[in-house]
Amino acid sequence: MGALSSLAWALWYILPAYFANGSPVLFGGGSPIDGGRLWKDGKRLLGDGKTWRGFFGGVGTGTLIGLLQYFFTPSFYGSIGSALILAFLLSFGALFGDLVGSFIKRRLDLPRGYPAVGLDQLGFLISAMVFAYPVKTISSGQMLFLLVFTPLLHWGTNYLAYRMGWKSVPW
Numbered sequence: 001m002g003a004l005s006s007l008a009w010a011l012w013y014i015l016p017a018y019f020a021n022g023s024p025v026l027f028g029g030g031s032p033i034d035g036g037r038l039w040k041d042g043k044r045l046l047g048d049g050k051t052w053r054g055f056f057g058g059v060g061t062g063t064l065i066g067l068l069q070y071f072f073t074p075s076f077y078g079s080i081g082s083a084l085i086l087a088f089l090l091s092f093g094a095l096f097g098d099l100v101g102s103f104i105k106r107r108l109d110l111p112r113g114y115p116a117v118g119l120d121q122l123g124f125l126i127s128a129m130v131f132a133y134p135v136k137t138i139s140s141g142q143m144l145f146l147l148v149f150t151p152l153l154h155w156g157t158n159y160l161a162y163r164m165g166w167k168s169v170p171w
């Protein structure tokens with residue numbers, strides 16, 4: 001495998017996590033996952049930015065991306081079942097990591113939507129890779145590439161979502 005194609009495969013591998021993380025901005029709304037509840041510190045558990053619709057919309061979108069990916073590169077996944085399981089774990093892991101990130105942000109007293117550099121861009125990625133690890137993994141070099149590339153993509157796409165009017169802040 002050439003260096004360039006190895007990086008392209010890393011992006012192909014992580015694609016469901018990207019879609020899972022990015023789509024809630026379109027699907028989100030409705031009741032927050034924490035139901036408005038507060039933690040011991042008197043602050044919100046997760047905040048209004050984490051909704052059930054966003055969560056399940058994101059997991060569904062990411063899993064669907066995996067189904068599409070299977071039809072393009074069946075040999076990368078082996079079977080349709082393993083493609084779906086991998087995409088589900090990447091998506092669920094991404095959204096779970098996103099919730100953990102918001103939990104940490106609320107404990108640090110950061111309001112909803114306030115940027116937390118590092119946490120916002122890498123929390124979902126690391127969590128996605130951990131959840132998917134038992135099913136299919138990538139090399140440590142590929143992981144390192146994703147850790148460097150994802151923040152750049154995150155900033156670029158968030159700025160685009162802001163310009164499209166989907167997000168109220170450009171991060």
Ligand code: CTP
Binds near residue numbers: 029053055105
């Ligand atoms: N979103 C959602 N449900 C989720 C995740 C995201 O509805 N589980 C939607 C919300 O409308 C949210 C938007 O997607 O405002 C952007 O997501 P994100 O940046 O993760 O949330 P923030 O609003 O920045 O909230 P936080 O400060 O908790 O990260």
Ligand code: MG
Binds near residue numbers: 113120171
């Ligand atoms: Mg945010």
